[in-house]
Amino acid sequence: MATAAAPLSIGPITVDPPVVLAPMAGVTNVAFRRLCRRHGGGLYVSEMVGARGLVEGDRRAAFKAAFGPEESPRSIQLYGVEPFEIRDAVELLVDDGDEGGRVDHIDLNFGCPAPKVTRHGGGAALPWHIGRLAAIVTAAVEAAGDVPVTVKTRIGIDDDHVTYLDTGRVAQDCGAAAIALHGRTAQQRYGGHADWTTIADLVEAVDIPVLGNGDIWEAGDALEMVARTGCAGVVVGRGCLGRPWLFRDLEAAFRGRPIPIPPSLGEVADMLADHLDGLVELFGEDVAVREIRKHTGWYLQGFPVGGDLRRRLNQVGSVDEFATLLAGVDRSLAFPEEVRRAKRGHTTSARKVPVPHGWLEDREEADWDLARLAPEAAAVVSGG
Ligand SMILES: Cc1cc2nc3c(=O)[nH]c(=O)nc-3n(C[C@H](O)[C@H](O)[C@H](O)COP(=O)(O)O)c2cc1C
Numbered sequence: 001m002a003t004a005a006a007p008l009s010i011g012p013i014t015v016d017p018p019v020v021l022a023p024m025a026g027v028t029n030v031a032f033r034r035l036c037r038r039h040g041g042g043l044y045v046s047e048m049v050g051a052r053g054l055v056e057g058d059r060r061a062a063f064k065a066a067f068g069p070e071e072s073p074r075s076i077q078l079y080g081v082e083p084f085e086i087r088d089a090v091e092l093l094v095d096d097g098d099e100g101g102r103v104d105h106i107d108l109n110f111g112c113p114a115p116k117v118t119r120h121g122g123g124a125a126l127p128w129h130i131g132r133l134a135a136i137v138t139a140a141v142e143a144a145g146d147v148p149v150t151v152k153t154r155i156g157i158d159d160d161h162v163t164y165l166d167t168g169r170v171a172q173d174c175g176a177a178a179i180a181l182h183g184r185t186a187q188q189r190y191g192g193h194a195d196w197t198t199i200a201d202l203v204e205a206v207d208i209p210v211l212g213n214g215d216i217w218e219a220g221d222a223l224e225m226v227a228r229t230g231c232a233g234v235v236v237g238r239g240c241l242g243r244p245w246l247f248r249d250l251e252a253a254f255r256g257r258p259i260p261i262p263p264s265l266g267e268v269a270d271m272l273a274d275h276l277d278g279l280v281e282l283f284g285e286d287v288a289v290r291e292i293r294k295h296t297g298w299y300l301q302g303f304p305v306g307g308d309l310r311r312r313l314n315q316v317g318s319v320d321e322f323a324t325l326l327a328g329v330d331r332s333l334a335f336p337e338e339v340r341r342a343k344r345g346h347t348t349s350a351r352k353v354p355v356p357h358g359w360l361e362d363r364e365e366a367d368w369d370l371a372r373l374a375p376e377a378a379a380v381v382s383g384g
Contacts, residue, residue: 004017004223004253004254004255004256005017005018005226005232005233005254006018006232008043008178008209008211008232008233009209010043010105010148010150010177010178010209011105011146011147011148011177012146012148013043013073013104013105013148015041015042015043015233016041017040017041017042017250017251017253017254017255018211018226018232018233018234018254019040019041019042019043019222019233019234019236019247019250019251019254020042020043020044020045020180020211020233020234020235020236021033021036021042021043021044021045021235021236021240021247022045022213022235022236022237023045023046023047023048023077023107023109023152024047024237024241024345025047025048026047026294027047027241027345028044028045028046028047029046029047029064029279029282030066030067030068030071030278030282031275031278031279031281031282032244032275032278033045033046033068033071034068034070034071034278035244035271035274035275035278036240036244036247037071037247038244039244039245039246039247039248039251040247040248040249040250040251041247041251042247042250042251043073043075043105044071044075045075045076045077045105045107046064046065046067046075046076046077047064047077048064048077048078048079048109048112049061049064049065049076049077049078049079049089050078050079050080051078051079051080051085051086051088051089051090052080052082052085052089054078054089054092054093055085055088055089055092065093065103067101067103072104073104073105074101074102074103074104074105075103075104075105075106075107076093076103076105076106076107077106077107077108077109077152078090078093078106078107078108078109078140079108079109079112079117079122079123080108080122080136081120081121081122081126081132081136081370082136082370083132083135083136083138083139084139086108086136086139086140086143087139087140087142087143088143090106090139090140090143090144090147090149091143093106093147094106094143094144094145094147102147103147104147105147105148105149105150106140106144106147106148106149106150107149107150107151107152107180108136108137108140108149108150108151108152108176109123109152110123110124110126110127110133110151110152110153110154110167111123111124111152111153111154111182111186112124112186113154113186113187113189113353115353115354118157118186118353118354118355119354119355119356120356120370121355121356121359121368121370122370123186124153124154124156124157124185124186124353125157125186125353125355125356125359127153127156127163127164127166127167127170128156128157128161128163128355128359128360128363129359129363129368130163130166130167130170130363131364132368132370133167133170134170134173134174137149137151137170137171137174137175137176138174138175141174141175141176148177148178149175149176149177150171150176150177150178150179150180150211151167151171151176151178151179151180152179152180152181152182152213152235153167153179153180153181153182154181154182154183154184154185154186155181155182155183155184155185155195155198156185156186157185157186157187157353157355157360158185158186158187158352158353159185159187161360162185164181164198164201164202165201165202165205167179168181168202168205168206168208168210169205169206171206171208172206172207172208176208177208177209178208178209178210178211178232178233179202179206179208179209179210179211180210180211180212180213180235181198181199181202181210181211181212181213182194182213182214182235183195183196183197183198183199183212183213183214183215184214186353187350187351187352187353188349188350189346189348189349189350189351190238190343190345190346190347190348190349191347191348191349191350192349192350193214193215194213194214194215195214196212196214196225196228196229197229199212199213199214199225199229199231200228200229200230200231203229203230203231203232209231209232209233210229210230210231210232211231211232211233211234211235212225212226212229212231212233212234212235213234213235213236213237215239216234216235216236216237216239217238217239217340217341218239218246218249218259218340218341219246219249219250219252219253219259220253220259221239222234222236222250222253222254223253223254234250236250237345238343238344238345238346241295241298241344241345242295242297242298242299242300242301242344243298243299244271244275245262245263245271248260261335262334262335262337262340263335264331264332264333264334264335265303265305265329265330265331265332265333265334265335266329266331266332266333267331268299268300268303268335269299269326269329269331271299272292272295272296272299272300272326273322273323273326275292275295275299276288276289276292276319276322279291279292280319285318285319288319289316289317289318289319289322292316292322293313293314293315293316296310296313296314297310297314298344298345300313301336301339301342301344302335302336302338302339302342303329303333303335303336304333304336305329309325309328309329312325313325313326356368356370
């Protein structure tokens with residue numbers, strides 16, 4: 001049986017237990033972070049925010065970069081392809097005078113496999129151009145001052161274009177406080193299994209803390225990942241979709257306590273209602289009831305609630321209607337163990353990764369004008 005890990009240090013921030021909520025576009029907004037945080041300790045990262053949008057004063061980017069008053073530490077993930085954009089965005093984020101208050105941690109996205117991102121040299125395509133990677137991390141670290149900057153990446157673009165070890169060394173040399181590795185290439189998207197041996201390789205290769213990511217579906221997986229790879233902490237994504245209580249289990253596991261009994265349907269329904277409350281506070285009722293629809297299926301996965309209720313929840317038009325529908329469920333139903341490891345969220349399997357023409361041939365070429373090529377980052381919602 002694995003032993004619990006030590007607290008994780010990200011610059012001046014102590015993360016105890018060493019658990020990080022993965023940035024997930026369209027999911028890890030204030031409402032979801034608050035709900036997860038209520039269940040256990042850890043670092044709760046924002047959705048990905050486009051650096052360019054932030055700098056240009058885009059309303060949606062600013063909205064995504066906002067934090068609740070009780071959120072501490074404030075952790076944000078930035079996406080960008082040009083060092084100057086990242087520098088400007090980081091300066092805004094760490095500015096004491098900023099209306100929203102300053103952030104405490106900045107993560108840089110070098111793992112997004114979405115075609116509309118890689119096609120422009122961003123996300124998981126970017127580390128192939130190691131000089132640009134170094135310039136971006138350096139710009140972020142210099143602008144961040146005492147706010148720690150971390151890097152999140154994948155194994156590489158595909159099996160022929162592996163970047164994670166170089167990325168780790170560059171991140172370390174340029175002053176990043178930690179690096180998170182999702183054990184898949186961009187080509188793999190979310191298919192197959194994450195290769196945890198790459199996480200162990202990265203732990204060997206660098207001295208900064210390595211965070212392991214990929215396929216932690218239940219608390220035991222996190223302990224196993226730490227034991228097998230030596231990583232300093234874990235990043236949990238899809239495992240907590242519809243299961244904010246996974247953070248309670250993770251805390252128990254890392255503290256060596258028994259894993260609590262999973263919630264009954266009644267408790268799950270209460271969490272779903274809480275989630276909707278948080279979304280209403282954030283977006284107002286109309287948007288919130290649309291937003292909650294994507295979560296409902298994840299919360300109710302495996303519970304025998306019937307197709308009719310699922311359908312009606314998927315078309316729900318108001319908070320009152322949602323509450324009425326949930327009031328009809330059998331609150332005593334036990335959690336369906338058979339779905340514990342069932343995949344949720346992104347499940348897309350392997351597909352070729354589009355990159356700018358000539359990108360793979362000339363790794364050293366520094367003159368790519370990605371600012372011109374890059375999409376409006378704020379419109380990127382498919383994440384990493
Ligand atoms: C809905 C969704 C949105 C995501 N958005 C982001 C993102 O904005 N930034 C990022 O670095 N990764 C993003 N990811 C990837 C996750 O952070 C994580 O690396 C990946 O899901 C693997 O971890 P898991 O197996 O625990 O889910 C996203 C994943 C999902 C499922």
